[in-house]
Amino acid sequence: xxxxxxxxxxxxxxxxxxxxxxxxxxxxxxxxxxxxxxxxxxxxxxxxxxxxxxxxxxxxxxxxxxxxxxxxxxxxxxxxxxxxxxxxxxxxxxxxxxxxxxxxxxxxxxxxxxxxxxxxxxxxxxxxxxxxxxxxxxxxxxxxxxxxxxxxxxxxxxxxxxxxxxxxxxxxxxxxxxxxxxxxxxxxxxxxxxxxxxxxxxxxxxxxxxxxxxxxxxxxxxxxxxxxxxxxxxxxxxxxxxxxxxxxxxxxxxxxxxxxxxxxxxxxxxxxxxxxxxxxxxxxxxxxxxxxxxxxxxxxxxxxxxxxxxxxxxxxxxxxxxxxxxxxxxxxxxxxxxxxxxxxxxxxxxxxxxxxxxxxxxxxxxxxxxxxxxxxxxxxxxxxxxxxxxxxxxxxxxxxxxxxxxxxxxxxxxxxxxxxxxxxxxxxxxxxxxxxxxxxxxxxxxxxxxxxxxxxxxxxxxxxxxxxxxxxxxxxxxxxxxxxxxxxxxxxxxxxxxxxxxxxxxxxxxxxxxxxxxxxxxxxxxxxxxxxxxxxxxxxxxxxxxxxxxxxxxxxxxxxxxxxxxxxxxxxxxxxxxxxxxxxxxxxxxxxxxxxxxxxxxxxxxxxxxxxxxxxxxxxxxxxxxxxxxxxxxxxxxxxxxxxxxxxxxxxxxxxxxxxxxxxxxxxxxxxxxxxxxxxxxxxxxxxxxxxxxxxxxxxxxxxxxxxxxxxxxxxxxxxxxxxxxxxxxxxxxxxxxxxxxxxxxxxxxxxxxxxxxxx
Numbered sequence: 001x002x003x004x005x006x007x008x009x010x011x012x013x014x015x016x017x018x019x020x021x022x023x024x025x026x027x028x029x030x031x032x033x034x035x036x037x038x039x040x041x042x043x044x045x046x047x048x049x050x051x052x053x054x055x056x057x058x059x060x061x062x063x064x065x066x067x068x069x070x071x072x073x074x075x076x077x078x079x080x081x082x083x084x085x086x087x088x089x090x091x092x093x094x095x096x097x098x099x100x101x102x103x104x105x106x107x108x109x110x111x112x113x114x115x116x117x118x119x120x121x122x123x124x125x126x127x128x129x130x131x132x133x134x135x136x137x138x139x140x141x142x143x144x145x146x147x148x149x150x151x152x153x154x155x156x157x158x159x160x161x162x163x164x165x166x167x168x169x170x171x172x173x174x175x176x177x178x179x180x181x182x183x184x185x186x187x188x189x190x191x192x193x194x195x196x197x198x199x200x201x202x203x204x205x206x207x208x209x210x211x212x213x214x215x216x217x218x219x220x221x222x223x224x225x226x227x228x229x230x231x232x233x234x235x236x237x238x239x240x241x242x243x244x245x246x247x248x249x250x251x252x253x254x255x256x257x258x259x260x261x262x263x264x265x266x267x268x269x270x271x272x273x274x275x276x277x278x279x280x281x282x283x284x285x286x287x288x289x290x291x292x293x294x295x296x297x298x299x300x301x302x303x304x305x306x307x308x309x310x311x312x313x314x315x316x317x318x319x320x321x322x323x324x325x326x327x328x329x330x331x332x333x334x335x336x337x338x339x340x341x342x343x344x345x346x347x348x349x350x351x352x353x354x355x356x357x358x359x360x361x362x363x364x365x366x367x368x369x370x371x372x373x374x375x376x377x378x379x380x381x382x383x384x385x386x387x388x389x390x391x392x393x394x395x396x397x398x399x400x401x402x403x404x405x406x407x408x409x410x411x412x413x414x415x416x417x418x419x420x421x422x423x424x425x426x427x428x429x430x431x432x433x434x435x436x437x438x439x440x441x442x443x444x445x446x447x448x449x450x451x452x453x454x455x456x457x458x459x460x461x462x463x464x465x466x467x468x469x470x471x472x473x474x475x476x477x478x479x480x481x482x483x484x485x486x487x488x489x490x491x492x493x494x495x496x497x498x499x500x501x502x503x504x505x506x507x508x509x510x511x512x513x514x515x516x517x518x519x520x521x522x523x524x525x526x527x528x529x530x531x532x533x534x535x536x537x538x539x540x541x542x543x544x545x546x547x548x549x550x551x552x553x554x555x556x557x558x559x560x561x562x563x564x565x566x567x568x569x570x571x572x573x574x575x576x577x578x579x580x581x582x583x584x585x586x587x588x589x590x591x592x593x594x595x596x597x598x599x600x601x602x603x604x605x606x607x608x609x610x611x612x613x614x615x616x617x618x619x620x621x622x623x624x625x626x627x628x629x630x631x632x633x634x635x636x637x638x639x640x641x642x643x644x645x646x647x648x649x650x651x652x653x654x655x656x657x658x659x660x661x662x663x664x665x666x667x668x669x670x671x672x673x674x675x676x677x678x679x680x681x682x683x684x685x686x687x688x689x690x691x692x693x694x695x696x697x698x699x700x701x702x703x704x705x706x707x708x709x710x711x712x713x714x715x716x717x718x719x720x721x722x723x724x725x726x727x728x729x730x731x732x733x734x735x736x737x738x739x740x741x742x743x744x745x746x747x748x749x750x751x752x753x754x755x756x757x758x759x760x
Contacts, residue, residue, distance in 0.1 A: 009462060009466070009487065009488040009489065010488060011487060011488040012459065012462060012463060012466075012488075015459070015737075016738075017093060019736075023093075023096055024093075024096040024097060024099070024100050025096050025099050025100060025110075025111075025112070029042075030066070050064040050065070059337075059409070061132075062135070062337060062410075066109060067132075067133065067134065067135050068135050068334060068337065069107075069108060069109050069135060069334060070108075070109050070110070070111065070133070070134050070135050070136075071102060071108055071109070071110045071111075071134060071135060071136040071137070071138050071330055071334075072110070072111055072112075072113050072127075072130060072133070072134045072136075072137050072138065073095045073098045073099050073102070073110050073111070073112045073113070073138045073140055074095075074112075074113045074114075074115060074127055074137060074138070074139055074140065075088065075091045075094070075095055075112075075113075075114055075115070075139070075140045075141045075142060076088050076091070076114070076115045076116070076117055076118060076123060076142060077089070077090055077091030077114065077141060078118060078141070078142055078143035078146070079141045079142060079143040079144075079147075079166070079201075080094055080141045081094060081141065082290055082291065085118075085143060087116075088114040088115055088116040088117075089114060089116070091114055091140075091141055092112060092114050094140070094141060095112030095113075095114060095140060095141075096112050098110065098112065098138065098140055098165075099111065099112050101323055101326075101327060102138075102326075102327050102330070104327075104430065105323060105327035105328070105390070105391070105426075106327035106328050106330065106331040106391060106395070106425070106426075107331070107425035107426060108327060108330050108331055108334065110138070111134075113130075115127070118146075120146045120149045120150050120153075123142075123146075123150055124149075124150055124153045124154060124157070127150075127154055127158075128154060128157050128158060131158050131159065131160055134160065135160060135161075135334050135337075136160055136161040136162070136163070136330050136333060136334060137154065137158065137160065137161065137162045137163070138163055138164075138165055138326065138330065139151055139154075139162065139163065139164040139165070139166075140164075140165055140166065141166065142164065142166070142201075144200045144201040144204075144239070145237055145239055147164055147166070147167065147201045148201065148204070148239055150164075151163075151164045151167070155340055159339050159340075160338075160339065160340075161330065161333045161334075161338055161339075161340050161341045162340065162341070163326065163329065163330070163341050164201065164205075165322055165325075165326045166201050166202055167201045167202055167204070167205030168205050168209070168325075168341070168346055169322035169325045169326045169329075170202040170205065170206060170265070170288070170320065170322060171202065171205040171206040171208070171209040171210075171346070172209065172325045172329070172346050172349050172350045172353070173320045173321065173322060173324050173325055173350075173353065173382060174206050174209075174210075174263065174286055174288070174310075174320055175206070175209050175210055175213060175346075175347070175350035175354075176324075176349075176350045176351070176353035176354040176357070176381075176382060177286065177310050177318060177320065177354075177381045177382045178210060178261065178284065178286070179213075179350065179351065179354040180354050180357055180358065180376070180381035180382070181261075181284040181308045181310075181381050182284070183354075183358070184308065184377070184378060184381070185282040185284065185308065187260060188214075189210070189213055189214040189215050190214050190215070190216065191219075192215060192219065192260040192261055192284075193219050193221075193258065193259045193260050193261070193280070194207075194210065194215060194219060194220045194221070194259065194260065194261040194262075194263060195220075195221050195222075195223065195252070195255045195256050195259045195261070195262050195263070196220060196221070196222040196223065196243075196263045196264075196265070197223045197252055197262065197263070197264045197265070197266045197270055197271070197294065198223075198224070198263075198264065198265035198266035198289075199222055199223070199224040199229065199239075199240050199243075200265060202265045202288075203222065203263070203265040203266075204222075204239055204240075204243065206263055206265065207220055207222060207243055207263075209343070209346060209347070209350070212343045212346075212347060213347055213350070217243075217245065218245050218246075220243065220245065221245060221247055221249060221255045221259075222240070222243045222244075223252045223255060224240065227249075227250050227251050227252065227255075228247050228249045228250065228251070228252075228254075228255050229241070229243055229244040229245070230244050230245065230246060230247050231244050231245075231246060252270070252271075252275065253272070253274075253275050253278075256275045256276075256278055256279055257278045257279075258278070258279070258280050259279050259280060259283070260279070260280045260283065260284060261283070261284040261285075261286070262276075262279065262283065262284070262285045262286065262287070262294075263286045263288075264285075264286060264287045264288055264289055264293065264294035264295075265288050265289065266289055266294060267289050267294070268289050268291075268292035268293065268294065269292070269294065269295070270289070270294040270295075271285070271287060271294035271295040271300075272295070273295070273299055273300070273302065273303045274303070276295065276300050276303050276304050276307065277303045277304060279304070281306060282306045282307070282308065283304055283306070283307045283308075284307070284308050285300055285307055285308070285309045285310070286309075286310045286311075286320065287300075287309065287310070287311050288310070288311060288312045288320050289312070290312045290313070291313070293311045293312065293313065297309045297311065297316050297317075308378045308381065310381065310382065315468075317379035317380065318379065318380070318381050318382050319382065319385070320382065321382075321385050323385050324353060324382070324383060324385055324390065324394075325349060325353070325394070328349070328390055328391065328394035328395050328398070329341060329345065329346075329349050329394065329395075329398050331391070331394075331395040331398075331422070332345070332349075332394065332395035332396065332397070332398030332399040332402065333345065333398060333399075333402060335395065335399055335410075335412065335418070336399045336402045336403060336408035336409070336410055336411060336412060337408065337409035337410040338402040338407050338408055338409070339407045339409065340407050342401075342402075342405055342407060344401045344402075344404065344405040345398045345401040345402055345405070345407075347401070348397040348398055348400065348401035349394055349397060349398050349401075351397065352393050352394050352396075352397035352398075353382065353383055353394065354381075355393075356383045356387065356389060356390070356393050356394075357376055357380060357381055357382055357383045358376045359376075359389075360375070361375055361380075361384070361387075362387070362388070362389070365384050365386065365387050365388070365435060384438075386431055386434040386435050386438060388426075388428065388431045388622070391422050391423065391425065391426050392419045392422040392423055395422055396415060396418065396419060396422070399412055399418070400415075424588060425588070426588075427585060427586065427588055427589060427590055428590070428621070428622030428623060429583065429585055429590035429621045429622055429623065430585070431622055432620065432621045432622030432623075433621070433742070436620075436745055436746060436749055437467075437469065437745055439749060440469040440470055440745045440748050440749065441467070441468045441469055444468065444469065444470040444471060444748075445470045445471070445549035445550055445748040446470065446471045446473055446547075446548045446549045446550075447464065447470050447471070447472055447473065447548060447549065447550045447551065447552060447744045447747060447748055448473045448475055448498075448539045448542055448543055448547070448548035448550070448551040448552070449461050449472050449473065449474050449475065449552055449553075449740075449744070450475045450535045450536050450538075450539035450540075450551060450552065450553035451475070451476070451535060451553055451554075451555055451556050452474030452475045452476025452477075452480050452497065452535070453476040453477055453479070453480060453483065454555055454556060455483070455487070456555060456735070456736060456737045456740065457474075457555060457737075457740060458474070458480070458483055458484060458487055459487065459737035460552075460737040460738075460740035460741050460744065461474055461495065462484070462487065462489060463737060463738070463741045464741050464744050464745075465495070467741070469741070469744070469745055469748065470549075470744070470745075470748050471496070472495065472496075472744075473496045473497075473498060473542075473547070473548050474495055474496065474497045474498070475497075475498045475499075475500065475535045475538060475539045475542070476497055476498075476499065476535070477499055477501070478499060478502075480492075480495070480497045481493060481495065481497065498538070498539075498542060498547070500531055500532055500533075500534075500535060500538035501532055505542065505545075505547060506531060506532070506538070508541075508545055509531045509537075509538055509541035509542065509545070510524070510527050510528050510531050512541050512544060512545060512569075513527040513530065513531060513537065513541055513568075513569060514527040516569065517568070530568075534565060535553070536553050536562055536565035536566055537565055537568060537569060539551050539553065540565070540566050540568070540569035540570050540728070541569050543569075543570065543726055543728065544569055544570060544726065549727070549748060550726075550727040550728065550729075550744070550747035550748045550750065551566075551726075551727070551728040551729070551747065552728070552729045552730075552731060552740060552743050552744050552747055553566070553728070553729075553730055553731070554729075554730035554731035554732065554733065554735070555731055555733055555735055555740070556733070557733070558733065559580070559597050559719070559730050559732065559733075560597075560598075562730045563578070563597070563598065563721070563730055566724070566728055566730070570724055570725060570726055570728065571724070571725040571726075572723055572724060572725060573723050573724060573725050574725070575609065576606075576609040576610075576612075576613060576723045577598065577599060577606055577609070577723055578598050578721060578722065578723035578724050579594055579595035579596075579597065579598045579599060579606075579610050579613070579721075579722055579723055580594065580595055580596040580597025580598055580718065580719030580720065580721055580722075581593065581594040581595070581596065581614055581617060581718060581719060581720050581722060582594075582596045582705040582708075582709075582716055582717065582718040582719050582720075583621065583716070583717040583718050583720070584705075584708055584715065584716050584717075585715045585716070585717065586715070589689070589691065590621065590623060590691060591672070591690075591691050591692070591693060592614055592617065592618055592621075592623075592691065592692045592693065593693050593695060593701055593704060593705050594610050594614050594692070594693070594694055594695065594701065595610055595694075595695065595698060595701055596695070596698075596701040596702050596704075596705040596718070596719045597698075597702065597719045597721065597730075598698070599698060600697060600698040600699070601642075601645075601697050601698070602645065602697075603645060604644075604645045604646075604648035604649045604651075604652055605649075605652065607629065607645060607646060607648075607649035607694055608649045608652045608653050608656070609723075610694055611627045611629075611649065611653065611660075611662055611692070611694055612653075612656075612658065613722050613723060614627065614692045614694065614722075615627060615658070615659070615660040615692065617720070617722060618660075618691060618692055620749075623691050623692075624660075624691075625660035625661070625691065625692055626660070626661045626662075626686050626687070626688055626689070626690045626691050626692065627660060627661065627662035627663070627664075627690065627692040627694060628662075628663055628664050628666055628668075628671035628672075628686065628690035628692065628693055628694070629646040629649060629650060629662070629663070629664025629665050629666070629694045629696075630664065630665070630666060630667065630668050630671055630693045630694065630695055630696065631643055631646060631664070631665040631666065631667065631696050632667065633665060633667070634665065634666045634667045634670050634681070635665065635666065635681060642696060642697070643665050643696075646664055646665040646694075646696060647664075647665060649664075649694075650662065650663070650664055650665075661685060661686050661687060662685070662686075663684050663685045663686045663690075664694070665696075666681070666684075668693060671686075671689070671690040671693060672689050672690060672693075673689060674686070674688050674689045705718070705719065709732075709734075717739070717742065718732075719732070720743070720746060727747045727748070727749075727750035728747065729743040729744070729746065729747040731743050
């Protein structure tokens with residue numbers, strides 16, 4: 001259960017799903033398939049060997065196929081998000097999205113399957129037959145009460161984990177928050193009085209889980225549209241009647257008098273302020289209806305400032321977000337080959353999440369979510385979704401519970417090694433980029449988009465604004481608002497446009513540029529012409545004058561030309577020359593390449609400066625920096641030219657106190673393969689494969705980055721421009737709108753740098 005405050009146009013959503021390869025997932029071979037021998041091993045005749053192995057010992061399927069890391073996401077589309085029964089085919093985008101989340105957060109491979117039936121028995125029979133294919137089954141968006149029948153039957157018939165996330169995912173995150181809310185208010189689960197509003201799948205799952213954790217059955221009053229459930233009441237099915245308790249209350253309002261906890265999984269506005277006022281001191285309110293909760297937090301606090309409140313929305317504290325649960329729960333279950341996901345495993349996950357929220361928040365997470373406000377307390381009882389510690393904490397807890405409860409078929413003997421394995425599954429850059437986006441939302445900036453008439457720039461500006469990452473300022477001509485309207489923006493006038501021909505700021509820009517360059521041969525009329533005709537000049541002047549916090553450009557002209565124009569107005573950062581760095585995001589690791597954009601043949605001093613700034617950027621990307629100065633020669637073998645500067649850069653760094661590892665000169669194969677370093681060059685100072693490659697010159701760096709981009713597509717990001725006194729990013733001409741948004745977010749992240757005025 002989650003709801004985001006991120007907004008977007010219908011056109012943007014359609015474009016996201018349709019561009020390039022349609023949809024959000026693809027199948028990629030995990031073994032080489034380049035030669036005839038590869039194909040012979042992968043298929044006939046080589047495949048006969050693992051077939052015979054599995055026939056003799058079925059457990060070998062986990063060792064010889066993808067089964068052990070493969071989850072099926074299955075739906076019939078009868079309860080899609082909050083949209084209702086729109087059918088199996090319409091549910092496919094959601095199920096693909098679920099598969100993406102599995103991979104992104106826990107490195108679990110997932111395939112979506114949409115079953116075209118509303119008959120529970122046919123659904124059960126179809127899924128049951130899939131057991132040989134998958135290591136687990138994630139049921140999704142299936143209407144109640146069929147979802148209860150389907151899940152229970154499949155759990156009884158299948159010997160792999162079956163998990164209906166709409167029920168149990170919401171329940172686990174809710175339970176974690178409830179544990180911490182009780183901790184803060186000095187309550188015990190055994191003593192609290194709970195009112196549950198809603199009697200659907202998620203509400204019943206939440207109720208069953210908190211009862212399993214110690215909340216007494218008589219202490220929970222569940223309400224549906226007709227009011228509290230009590231023995232003998234008409235209109236209750238077997239699932240509701242299981243939670244009926246004797247009570248004199250005949251309305252939600254009556255049930256809530258003196259209640260400690262409200263769990264809402266119902267409808268917007270169902271909880272009225274006067275009902276909150278009648279609850280016990282320090283009431284605990286989980287208002288989880290989406291997209292509008294049962295009561296808005298500000299309305300609840302208006303009558304009860306002492307309330308602890310959670311919702312399903314990302315724009316309020318304490319978001320009940322299922323992504324905190326299902327990827328990591330399946331990760332732990334798969335890793336011990338669990339035969340199911342039982343209450344012990346769910347409780348373990350809830351306790352692990354609760355304990356994590358009570359720990360000190362990592363600096364990068366705190367910064368992304370607004371700093372000190374995200375430490376354990378009434379506004380932080382549930383961990384942040386992008387906390388990088390989730391991958392090792394929750395799966396470990398789930399795996400241990402599976403082992404202790406007897407449903408683990410492959411127990412883990414070394415949990416320290418398992419934690420290291422879990423950490424290695426995820427590329428830290430992905431988390432760092434996610435946190436950068438969260439930080440942008442927490443501290444929005446004004447970003448100048450210097451090519452405001454271009455369609456991809458406008459799409460990026462729309463995404464930037466609607467995503468809540470900041471305020472786009474479009475530098476363009478008079479028709480910008482009309483172009484926005486054509487792209488589906490309902491209120492284009494809300495977008496600020498700076499026109500270099502008629503903006504009242506043009507005079508200031510001319511004065512600034514002329515004052516800057518008048519003693520370098522520039523006439524005033526030339527300054528006027530440049531400001532009026534060149535959007536990069538005008539936008540750079542606006543940045544220097546404080547009309548924007550950061551700037552992005554580059555899509556209409558080569559990088560070098562854009563950089564020349566920007567440098568006409570903006571200074572370099574003190575102590576270095578600007579340079580470009582490309583980020584190559586692999587499946588499990590990220591490698592940075594520099595300088596890919598500016599200096600053709602750096603000096604030793606420039607190499608050292610590039611290394612220092614690249615290491616700082618790597619830390620910002622979640623990396624522990626290890627720098628390699630790369631060449632075609634490795635420590636003098638074979639002898640060659642143009643390596644003296646690289647060696648001198650290493651010597652120069654030796655004289656400086658640094659907080660990162662560095663070594664060179666070495667070939668890229670040696671730099672990236674730690675086994676080669678240990679075997680052939682044991683004197684190397686690196687303690688692992690390099691993740692920053694300082695290239696010997698612009699040609700090799702630029703060619704390498706462009707080759708990788710052409711072959712790897714969106715896995716190569718940048719170049720990111722470092723070394724300017726003010727935050728400006730120059731996109732490649734091939735950049736799409738999503739690339740531009742990422743650049744804008746990273747530019748905004750540097751907007752709190754010290755502003756240094758240009759010297760004439």
